[in-house]
Amino acid sequence: MVEKEIVIDLANYQKGLTVSDYKKIGAKYAIVKATEDTNYINEQANLLINHSAAGGVKGFAFYHFGRFHNDAKAISEAKYFISGTKKIVNLQKGALMILDAEISNMPTSSVIAFLKEIRKAGYKAGFYTYKYLLPNFNLKKIKPYMDFFWLAAYPLGNGVKADKNPNFNYFPSADYVDLWQYTDNLLGYEVDGSISVTDNAIKLFNPEKVSKQDAPAPHKASATWKKKSGVFVLGQNLKLHKNPHIDSPAIAMLKKGSEVKFDATLQGPLRLWLRQPRSGGSYGYIVAKDKYGKLLGKFK
Template sequence: MARETVIDLASPYQTGLTPADYRKVGAKKAIIKITEGTSYTNPDVRHLINQAAEGGVTGFSFYHFGRFQSDSQAVAEAKYFIEQAKKIVNPQPGTLMILDAEIKNMLTSSVVAFLNVLRDAGFKTGFYTYKYLLPSFNLEKIHQYMDFFWLAAYPLGDKPAGTSPDFNYFPSAPYVDAWQHTSRLLGYSLDGSITVTDNGNRLLSGPTPAQVKPAPKPQPKPQAKNTWVDDLGVKWYKEQGTFTITDPMGIWLRWGATTKSAKIAVLPRGAEVKYDAYCYSGGYVWIRQPRGNGQFGYLPTGEAKGNKRLNYWGVFK
């Protein structure tokens, strides 16, 4: 199997990483912290996703830092994790959702209770802990309720490490799918892991989550039958067609027709976008993509000067 680099993202530790930093690291998979206990939600989840995705990360999973020491509290924390995740990233059934178990005196029965809530909600379940804490858990019992096992052990301690760890120091334990081997990947304040099973590669390959609560979009004001001016003063023209991207780098689809609008996803070369209107705004020619439920995506299709197109990033038909 091909081993892959995996990164662990949380606030505030990795919020300063740029797309260029992510490209340097070269990871295609990231696991992002959503919650801790029943009162903390990561405020930077969308920022971390957007920066990582722009830097080349394509697979996203999510984790909760457990604070529970009873079965009932475990259930409450699992429900909080799911509730907050749905508000921010709306994980689809089958998404890998992981318990970070690194506090002392956490009961095996409580870990099982937590994982059961996740599994009953339709998610794949993951269990993470440190090698030194592993003897305090009944791994055979937990294994029945987890789909993914992520184990941490740092052979270099706090020293910077590369993306290819020395497997002479592999934390020998059954069922390991990914090994977190450093907290200083390439010298960054960044936990780095490596996959060791095909199961790990598959479960960590979840897609980039869509924005759940997009910023309010300009509402059109009827002006004429086939044109209107939105709240930003941009004139839109009604037109239906299909745009096929030819730019080899792809184009970002956004929740608004500005380069500062929240990103939905990068659409690759060859992707087809059906649209119902176009406009000239901010030096680009934009098209509007109907997405259902009254929502629209907005895609720049080339540069413009005023109302004159300068080039094309794709083909219209």
């Protein structure tokens, strides 16, 4: 018997969800948007992963929103998906990487070219689309190149609040489906909700349930703080944040030339955070290197 699990998918639209929200949602698996086309990387990915992991999510996959209409562009987008995801998370071989195909005039041959590139790089290849778009694709031709098929069909309509028990009388009639996305408003949190319909769906999220040969290593989503004291002199006006993520509210706006005493550092793929001890045992956080790795001041 297939053990059905709820899976949520997360993009920067969900950056406002708190750890408490994720605990109330109660999902154990999530698919995070990493890239789009060849010009977008989701800088909120680590925030989404860290908050959802703290709220109970234990397995992750990643998706790319495709914008290609030919094989050459499909291959370049697949390469961008891989390199872009590596910039924001510790991407392990064998991880599940999914193509989100929901634009018109996307050829089947180009979908296959994308999936082949993902597999060639050592990852599991997934394919996602909407039921109404299925006539645009030759699913039988795609099947040998995908490890996972994720299909969207909303029986209640867009934006309608749904619980974690979808009505399977409305299950989309299509072959090979592993994961059914049945709502875009799970429990009223405006997050897409899916349910697994095969064992394969969840096996690919959880390395403990696949062979050692095929298993992705455990996901390491978050960097760790390192104890390090010093003084950072601002090279420009910068916000002192309440939390170590770029959209966190500001405690203060510090002027160029201000000196910030810090007691710990957090190094992401490129961005570097410094932690400033404050009165009452609280902390402020400031960016020393931006998302491109550019130093925004100097260490004294």
